[in-house]
Amino acid sequence: MLSQRRLGTAVLALGLVVLTDVLRVFLPSVITIFGQAASTPAELLGAFALGWFVLALAAPPLVARVGADLVGVAAVLVLGVARLALTAAPGGQTQLWLASAGLLAGLVWLAATAVRIAHPVPGLVLGLTASALSHALFGTYDLVWWGRWPAWVVSVAVVAALLAAEMAFGRGRRAARRADDDAPPARRAWLLVGPVLSLGGMVALSPAVAIAASSYWYGEAGTGTTPLFALAPLAVAVPLFLLGVLSPPHPRWRAVPPVLVVAGALLFGYGPPRLLTVSILGVAAGLGGCLGLVGAGPSPGRATRTGTGSAYAAVGGMLVFAVAAMVYYAAYDIGYPNEWVPAVVAVLTGLVAMRGASDGIRAPQTGSGPGLPRWRITVLAVVVALAATGLHGPWLTATNRDRPPEQVRLVAYNIRMGFGLDGRFDLDALHRAVDRADVVVLSEVDRGWLLNGGHDTLGLLAARLGMPYVFAPAADPLWGDAVLSRWPVQRARTRTLPAVGAPTGAQALGVTVDFGAGVRLAVVSTHLQPPPGADPVVQARVVADFATGYADGVPLVVAGDFNTEPGDPAFTAFTGAGLVDALAAARPLPTSPADDPREQIDHVFVSSDLGAADAVAVPGTASDHLPVAVTLTLPDR
Incomplete structure (x- = not known):
C-alpha cells in the first residue's frame, strides 16, 4: 500500500507540472488572442477565462457517476494531447482552443484525483517545486514555445510518465478495491491547491519574479549588468517552502505560517520594489508552513463512497486561483486598486491552514502528514536551485571601446x-x-x-x-x-x-x-x-x-x-x-x-x-x- 500511495503522489506531482504548463499558455492566450490586442472589454475577457473554471464544477458529479479512475485516465489523455499539440500549434485560435481544452481536462483530472488521493500535500509540494525549478533551469522560457527537438523530447517524456503513472495508479486501486489508506479525502488540503498555485506563481515560486527582485538590489532600477546569481532568491525560497511543509510548526506556533504568508503578500502589494526579495521569502516560508499544518492534521469529515466533497474542494480552490488572477490583472484595464488581491488569497490560505491545525489538536493524527523523505527532497531541491542559479546567464557586460562611435x-x-x-x-x-x-x-x-x-x-x-x-x-x-x-x-x-x-x-x-x-x-x-x-x-x-x-x-x-x-x-x-x-x-x-x-x-x-x-x-x-x-x-x- 505504501507504493500505491507514492504512486498517487507521483501522479499528482506530474499532473500539476503539465497543468501548470497549459495554464502558462491559456492565460496569455485569453489576453492576446481572445482579447484581440486590447479591443475586447476586460469584463468579457474575465468571463471567458472564468467560464472554463466554472464549467469544471460539473466534474465532481461526472466522477461520481462514471468513476474516478476512468475519468482520470480520459482527462489525462486530453490534457497530455493538448499539451503536446500546443508545442506544434501555429498560434491564433488553434492555440486558444487547445489551451482551453487542456485547462478544462486538467481541472476534470484534478477533481478525479481528489477523490482518489486522501493525502495530496506530498504531490502538491513536489509538483509545485518541480514546476518552479524546471522553469528556472530553462531560464523562464517555456518548452511549449521552443519548437525544437529537445523541447519535444522532454515534453513527450513528461506526458508519457504522467499517463503511465495514472494508468498504474488506477490498476493498483482496482486491485486493492479501496481508496488510499481507507482515509477520507483531505478536503482542506485540496481547497488550498488553487490559492497555493496563485501565490506561488505570482510571488513565491516564480523564477522570473526572483530575477526581477535581484535587479532591485542594484538601485532604484536594476542597472548595469544582469545581476550575478540572479536566481538567488528562488534558491532560498524553495528550501524555505519545503522545510515549512516537511517540518510543520509546533501547535503553539501554528499562527506563524499564516502570519508570514499574509505579511509577504502585503509587502508584495504595498511595499517598495527593493523589498520584493523579502516578500518572496516570506510567502514561500508561509505557504510551506500552511501546507505543513494541513498535511499534518487529520483528514476531516467522514469517508464517502464518491468523495465528491474533495472534488468540489479541488475545483473550488482552482476557481479561487482564476478569480484572483482575473481581478488582479483586470485592474490594469478597468482601473481600481488591486494590491489587496494577493493579501486576500493569503488570508484565505491562512484561515484554511489554521482550521486544519485546530483539527489536528482536537483529534488524533491519522498519518496524513507530508510523508516525504525530508532531507533528501530538500537537499535535491537546493542542488537544482543552485544549479539553475549558476547556469543563469550569460553574464551580460557592456562594450568598452577605444573610441566613441560617431x-x-x-x-x-x-x-x-x-x-x-x-x-x-x-x-x-x-x-x-x-x-x-x-x-x-x-x-x-x-x-x-x-x-x-x-x-x-x-x-x-x-x-x-x-x-x-x-x-x-x-x-x-x-x-x-x-x-x-x-x-x-x-x-x-x-x-x-x-x-x-x-x-x-x-x-x-x-x-x-x-x-x-x-x-x-x-x-x-x-x-x-x-x-x-x-x-x-x-x-x-x-x-x-x-x-x-x-x-x-x-x-x-x-x-x-x-x-x-x-x-x-x-x-x-x-x-x-x-x-x-x-x-x-x-x-x-x-x-x-x-x-x-x-x-x-x-x-x-x-x-x-x-x-x-x-x-x-x-x-x-x-x-x-x-x-x-x-x-x-x-x-x-
Whole structure:
C-alpha cells in the first residue's frame, strides 16, 4: 500500500507540472488572442477565462457517476494531447482552443484525483517545486514555445510518465478495491491547491519574479549588468517552502505560517520594489508552513463512497486561483486598486491552514502528514536551485571601446510582453526586430506576471542580444519600461507619472549611456498611458520636464509608446520643450496595429544637437506595435 500511495503522489506531482504548463499558455492566450490586442472589454475577457473554471464544477458529479479512475485516465489523455499539440500549434485560435481544452481536462483530472488521493500535500509540494525549478533551469522560457527537438523530447517524456503513472495508479486501486489508506479525502488540503498555485506563481515560486527582485538590489532600477546569481532568491525560497511543509510548526506556533504568508503578500502589494526579495521569502516560508499544518492534521469529515466533497474542494480552490488572477490583472484595464488581491488569497490560505491545525489538536493524527523523505527532497531541491542559479546567464557586460562611435542606431519598441499577434511568445521574432540596434528602448516589459506565463521577457531578450539592461516598474514591480545598451550606463533615475484617470501606471526612466572619452547620451524611456478617449498631455509635460532636467545639457533622446499622434497636444508638449521629432523625415510613419498600421503613436524625440537619419518602422508581427528605428549622429567632440 505504501507504493500505491507514492504512486498517487507521483501522479499528482506530474499532473500539476503539465497543468501548470497549459495554464502558462491559456492565460496569455485569453489576453492576446481572445482579447484581440486590447479591443475586447476586460469584463468579457474575465468571463471567458472564468467560464472554463466554472464549467469544471460539473466534474465532481461526472466522477461520481462514471468513476474516478476512468475519468482520470480520459482527462489525462486530453490534457497530455493538448499539451503536446500546443508545442506544434501555429498560434491564433488553434492555440486558444487547445489551451482551453487542456485547462478544462486538467481541472476534470484534478477533481478525479481528489477523490482518489486522501493525502495530496506530498504531490502538491513536489509538483509545485518541480514546476518552479524546471522553469528556472530553462531560464523562464517555456518548452511549449521552443519548437525544437529537445523541447519535444522532454515534453513527450513528461506526458508519457504522467499517463503511465495514472494508468498504474488506477490498476493498483482496482486491485486493492479501496481508496488510499481507507482515509477520507483531505478536503482542506485540496481547497488550498488553487490559492497555493496563485501565490506561488505570482510571488513565491516564480523564477522570473526572483530575477526581477535581484535587479532591485542594484538601485532604484536594476542597472548595469544582469545581476550575478540572479536566481538567488528562488534558491532560498524553495528550501524555505519545503522545510515549512516537511517540518510543520509546533501547535503553539501554528499562527506563524499564516502570519508570514499574509505579511509577504502585503509587502508584495504595498511595499517598495527593493523589498520584493523579502516578500518572496516570506510567502514561500508561509505557504510551506500552511501546507505543513494541513498535511499534518487529520483528514476531516467522514469517508464517502464518491468523495465528491474533495472534488468540489479541488475545483473550488482552482476557481479561487482564476478569480484572483482575473481581478488582479483586470485592474490594469478597468482601473481600481488591486494590491489587496494577493493579501486576500493569503488570508484565505491562512484561515484554511489554521482550521486544519485546530483539527489536528482536537483529534488524533491519522498519518496524513507530508510523508516525504525530508532531507533528501530538500537537499535535491537546493542542488537544482543552485544549479539553475549558476547556469543563469550569460553574464551580460557592456562594450568598452577605444573610441566613441560617431553614430548610434536606436530602436524604440512596445513589445507587448513578448507576445506576437498570433498569441505566441516569440523571442526569435523580437530578437530579429531589434538585433542591429546599439540602444533599445522597450515599453510593456514583463518581468514575471503570472497572467503572461511568468516569463522574464526582458532577461531573455537581453541574453539573446548580449546587452545589459535597466528596468523601471510602471504598474507593479514586474511591469514597466526598459533601456538596453551596448555601452555602459550610469545615473538611472525614474519618475512616476500622474495617473490622470488612466488605469495602468506610467513612469519615465532616464539613463546616461557612456561612450567613453567624455561622450555621453541621455536616454529617457516612457510609455504614456492616457485615460480612455483622452490625450496624455499631462503626462507628456511631466516627461518633457523630467527629461530636459535629467539631461542637463547632455544630448538627449526621449523614446517609447506615446499613445499620441503628431500634432496632438501631447506631441507638441515635447516639441514645445525644444525637442525635435527624429522621425519627421519619414512621416507618415504608422506603427499600430502591426498587421495593418494606421496610427503614428511610437516616437523618438531628440535634442537639437543630435542628427537623425534613416528612420523606419520595421515590419513584423512580434508585437501589436512596429518598432521604430533611427540612426543618431552624436555631436562633434
